[in-house]
Amino acid sequence: MANLLNFSENDVLGSVTHVDTEQIIIEIENGTVMNKICVGNLVAIETSKQHEKLIALIDKVTRKYVENYVDEDDEIDELMVSSADYIKVSIIGTYHSVYGSIHDLFKRGVEIFPQIESKCYGISGQNLQNFMNILGKDIDEDKRLKIGSFMMDKDAEAILDGNKFFQRHAAVLGSTGSGKSWCVANILEKASKLKYANIIVFDMHGEYKSLTEGSDAIAQYFRIAGPGDLEMPSDDVLFLPYWLLNREELLSMILDRSDSNAPNQASRFTLHIRSLKEATLTNEAKEDTLKTFTVDSPIPFLMTDLLEKLKDDDTRKGKGKNGPIKGEWEGKLTRFISRLETKTADKTYGFMFQPSDEIQTYSWLANMTCRLLGHRDGQKGIKIIDFSEVPSDVLPVVTGTLARLLYDVQFWMNPQKRTPFTIVCDEAHLYLPLKEEADSIQKQALYNFERIAKEGRKYGVSILAVSQRPADVSKTILSQCNNFVVLRLTNERDKGVIKNLLPDSLKSTIEFLPLLDVGEALVVGDAILLPSKIVLDKPLESHRPVSATKDFWDEWDSNEPDNAAINEAIEALRKQCRI
Numbered sequence: 001m002a003n004l005l006n007f008s009e010n011d012v013l014g015s016v017t018h019v020d021t022e023q024i025i026i027e028i029e030n031g032t033v034m035n036k037i038c039v040g041n042l043v044a045i046e047t048s049k050q051h052e053k054l055i056a057l058i059d060k061v062t063r064k065y066v067e068n069y070v071d072e073d074d075e076i077d078e079l080m081v082s083s084a085d086y087i088k089v090s091i092i093g094t095y096h097s098v099y100g101s102i103h104d105l106f107k108r109g110v111e112i113f114p115q116i117e118s119k120c121y122g123i124s125g126q127n128l129q130n131f132m133n134i135l136g137k138d139i140d141e142d143k144r145l146k147i148g149s150f151m152m153d154k155d156a157e158a159i160l161d162g163n164k165f166f167q168r169h170a171a172v173l174g175s176t177g178s179g180k181s182w183c184v185a186n187i188l189e190k191a192s193k194l195k196y197a198n199i200i201v202f203d204m205h206g207e208y209k210s211l212t213e214g215s216d217a218i219a220q221y222f223r224i225a226g227p228g229d230l231e232m233p234s235d236d237v238l239f240l241p242y243w244l245l246n247r248e249e250l251l252s253m254i255l256d257r258s259d260s261n262a263p264n265q266a267s268r269f270t271l272h273i274r275s276l277k278e279a280t281l282t283n284e285a286k287e288d289t290l291k292t293f294t295v296d297s298p299i300p301f302l303m304t305d306l307l308e309k310l311k312d313d314d315t316r317k318g319k320g321k322n323g324p325i326k327g328e329w330e331g332k333l334t335r336f337i338s339r340l341e342t343k344t345a346d347k348t349y350g351f352m353f354q355p356s357d358e359i360q361t362y363s364w365l366a367n368m369t370c371r372l373l374g375h376r377d378g379q380k381g382i383k384i385i386d387f388s389e390v391p392s393d394v395l396p397v398v399t400g401t402l403a404r405l406l407y408d409v410q411f412w413m414n415p416q417k418r419t420p421f422t423i424v425c426d427e428a429h430l431y432l433p434l435k436e437e438a439d440s441i442q443k444q445a446l447y448n449f450e451r452i453a454k455e456g457r458k459y460g461v462s463i464l465a466v467s468q469r470p471a472d473v474s475k476t477i478l479s480q481c482n483n484f485v486v487l488r489l490t491n492e493r494d495k496g497v498i499k500n501l502l503p504d505s506l507k508s509t510i511e512f513l514p515l516l517d518v519g520e521a522l523v524v525g526d527a528i529l530l531p532s533k534i535v536l537d538k539p540l541e542s543h544r545p546v547s548a549t550k551d552f553w554d555e556w557d558s559n560e561p562d563n564a565a566i567n568e569a570i571e572a573l574r575k576q577c578r579i
Helices: 031-036 125-137 162-167 180-191 247-254 262-283 287-292 303-315 334-345 347-353 364-373 395-412 440-459 475-479 492-501 504-515 552-558 563-575
Strands: 012-019 024-028 042-046 052-070 078-099 102-108 119-122 144-150 157-161 170-173 199-203 219-224 318-320 323-325 382-386 421-425 461-467 483-486 520-525 532-536
Touching: 012 078, 024 031, 024 042, 042 078, 102 125, 125 157, 144 162, 144 180, 157 162, 162 461, 170 180, 180 199, 180 461, 180 532, 199 395, 247 262, 247 334, 247 395, 247 440, 262 287, 262 303, 262 334, 303 334, 334 347, 364 395, 395 421, 395 440, 395 461, 440 461, 440 475, 461 475, 475 492, 483 492, 492 504, 504 520
Parallel strands: 170 461, 170 483, 199 382, 199 421, 219 382, 421 461
Antiparallel strands: 012 024, 012 119, 024 078, 042 052, 042 119, 052 078, 078 102, 144 157, 144 532, 318 323, 483 520, 520 532
C-alpha cells in the first residue's frame, strides 16, 4: 500500500541542527522555499525508522545576517552579507506509514527524537490534504463531531471525537464578538442529530431560544420563573423552591455572619427545618426515608410553618422562680426573621420562595427532574434553561443548586441505568468566579460545580464552560477541562490562563489568538489529535443565537428609535416581566 505522505526534492526544507526535549531547530538549505514557510505550518522530520516521521509545528522563522568588513588597500570597506535561515519547530506527534497491521496512523507524542542532519520536509498541497484526512479517519462514523474545517486546508473536515470531547469536560473561550455563541449552537446542532442527546444549557441571556423555535427546533425551552409567572405559570416555566437548597445554600442567602447571634439563628433554623421535613415524611408514610434523611434532603415543607416556629422562639418567655423571665432565644432571631420575611415577600425571588401548591407536593421533584433528564415522546433531548430574569445576587445559588440537584440524581441512580448528560455553563464567569474573589453565595455554587468537574466523569456528568473572560473563571474548573475551543482573545491575563493550561510544546500557539477572525478557533485537547486552527461551521440561519453584534453605524443611518417600544420597556421594567 502506497504511503499517503510522499515527498519530493521540492518539499525538502533542510536539516536538523539542534535537538532538545522542547524544540528542534532546522537550517533551511533550500532558499527558494523561504517565501512558502509560515508560522503555524506543518513539517515532517525523518527519524532512524523508515516508516516513521515526526510531525512538528513551526513556531518561528529566522533569517540571520552575518556581516564581514574587509579592508582592501585603504579603500571603502565592502559589506559582504551571507544569510543563514532557520526555523524553530515543536514536535506534536509521529506519523507511522505502517504500525503493525495499521497503515497511515498519526499518534501524539515522540518515541524517537531526530538525529542531527535528519532531513525535514514541508507538508503542503496533496500531502497536507492527505494528512488532515488521516486525523479523523480512525474516529468511528457515529462518534464524529464535525465542527468546521482546517485553516491550513479548507477542504479537510475538522473532526472531533464526540466521546472524548464531552466525557472529559471542555471549554469554549473567546472575547465578546469572537463567535462563542455560534460555536455552541454549532455543537448543539450536531449533537441534536443523535437519538437521545442529553444536554442542558444554562442560558444567561436568553440568546439560545432560537434553537427551540420553528419547525426545525432542536431543543426544548425552559425558563426560571419571573415575577409575572407566579400566578399563572406556563408549562415551560421552572421553579426552584427553597426546600431544594441545602442548609448552607439557604443560610448563605439569609444569614448575616457578622451578627453576634448568627450561631443561634443558624442553630434554630436548622433544627426547625429538620423537624418540618420529618413531619412531611411522616404524612407521606415514607418510613424508610424517615430513618436516614438529613436536613439537606430535598423534602417539601411550608415556609409559613418555619417562620411561625422561628417567631415562637423569638418571643417565648422563660420561666423563673418569680414569674416569666427572658427566654433562651428571645430577641436573638429578630433580624434573621426580618431578612427571611423580606426575601420571601420579594416577587423577584418568587421562583424560589413563592412556589404554587403543586410544587409543594412530594411527587413534584421527580416529575420536574424527569422533564430535564428523562425522556418523553415529542420532547427534545437538548434543554435550554433561560436564567435571564434571575437576580444577579442569587444567580450563583440558583445555577449551583440546579447543577447539584441534577448531579445528585445521577450519583444516586443505579449505575447500570445511568445515561450521561452535559451541562453547558454559558457566561461561566458570572457564577463560577475565582475562589479567592468569591463571596459566600458564589462559593456555594463553586463547590457544586467544582465537585462535578472533579468527580462527574465517573457518573456520566460533564461540563462545557463558555466564557469571554477565562481569567475570571475558577481555575479548578478550567484545569479539569481536557478540551479547549479558543477563539480570539486579546487580553493578556486571559491569554496567560490558556497558556498555563496547554502543554509546553503548544505554548507558542497562544500568540495566534489575537489574530483570529470571527468564527476562527484554536482547538486543543483529547478530542482532536492535532492542535489546529479551525474555521468553525456556522449554525443554520434559524438557529443563530440572539447575540449578533449590532452594526451601529448602519443602524444609526437607517433605524429610527421607537418611542412606543421604550414605553413598553418601562412598564416591563416596573413589572419585572417582559410584555
